[in-house]
Amino acid sequence: MLIYAAKKGLIAESEDIWLCLNCHICEARCPNSVKISDLVLDARRKVLERRGEDRVLEFYSSFVRALLNGGVIAFVTSSKVEDFKSESGLNVPMLTEALKSELHDFLKKMNLEARLREVMGIERE
C-alpha cells in the first residue's frame, strides 16, 4: 500500500513526510522489508523540486551554502573549543580555494551543483 501510494505521488501530498525521523526503526520491523525511509526521502525530494515547501529551504539554505563555500555545516562557536582544538592539533583546515574549485567541477560532473541550484535557487558566492 505504501509503495503504491509512493508511486502515485500520494505520499508527497501529505505533510506527514516531514514528521519522519529517518531512524529506520520501521524498516527493521517491516515484515516485507519495505525501504520506507527511501520512500519518504524520495517524496521529500519531489516536494522540494517543485518548491512546495519553502520552510525547509528557509531553514536549511545556509547548510548548503556552507557546504559549497567552506566544506562543513557546523562551526566552532566557542573559544574554549577553539583552544582545545589548537592545543590538541585538531585544526583540520577548511577547503582551500583550489579544492573548492575542484569540488565544484566534481559536483558539476555528478549533476549535484545543478541539483542544489535547482532546489535551493542559490548561486556560488
Place this chain on the structure above:
Amino acid sequence: MRGSEERREVVLYPGCVSLNKYPGILKSSIELLRLLNINVKLPANMLCCSRPLERLGIIGEEHTSALAYFNVTKLMGNPDEVVVVCNGCYLAFRRALEVNELKKDMEVKAKCSHIAELVWSNRRELAEKAKVKLDKLKVAIHVGCHYLFYPHGSIVRGEEGEDILEDIALAFNVNVVDYEERRTCCGGTIVKWLRGVTSSIPKRKLESIAESGADVILTMCPYCLRTFNRVQQRLKKLKEIERIVPTLHVSQFAAIALGLDPLKVAGLHLQVPAQELGALRKLLTA
C-alpha cells in the same frame, strides 16, 4: 592488538559536530587508536559527509556517495580504511564504499569502520589496561538509529550484552541500566520547523533515562550527544527536569577508563555543564 611489523593505518574522519563542537571525542579516538597500535591520520581538509542534506531531501543518495568519494580520494589520499566517530557519517561512508556502483569508476579501495567497532573488537584487551574503576557507574545506553538500524548490511550485535555498547560497558564492569525507550530515536533528526510538534520525542526518551537512575548516557554518535545536551539544557531552563544526565561518546568513555584525562583528552568541560561536571568527575575518578 597487532604487531608493529604490520601496523594498521587509518584515516580518522572527524565529522562536523565532533570537530567543531565536541573535539574531545576526536582526541579520545586518536589516543585509543594509538593505544591499539594503529597509525592514525586526519584528512588534509574537511568536507561534510552531507548526510544531513540527504535526509532533508535536498540531495539524493548518489550525491552523498559522490561526496564520500571526493572525501576519500582527494582529501584522505585514498586510504585502506576510514574510521568515523558518528553514525550519520558511518551510514554515508559505509554505504558509498560498499554499495554504490560509482565505486568501480572511482578506484576507491577504502572500507569504513566506526570507532565503536574498533573498541568493541579490542574491548577485553583495553579493559585489562583500565586504570579507573567504574563499577559504581550506572550508564544508560543509546546506540543511535543509523548504526543500530543500519539498512544496508550487517552490524556488530551484542555478544555478552544487548548491543555493541553494552558489550563495551560490560567489559569495563560498568552497570548498564535498562530503560523503556532504549531503542527509540534521540529525536535529533527532527525537521527544525516542526520542533514544537515533535519535541515530545527526545523529551520522552530523556524522561525514561532519568527514571532509570543513570549517571551518564553512553552513545556512539556526536549528533545524538548534541541532541541530548541541547534538549536537556532547554528542559532544565523551563524547569521541566531537575537534573541533566551527562552524555559520553564511547571513545571518551574508554579513554577515561584507561586513565586519560577527562578534561585534557576527553574534553568533558566542552559538553557537560559546570554544575554536573564536578559530580561526574568524582564518579569517573573513583
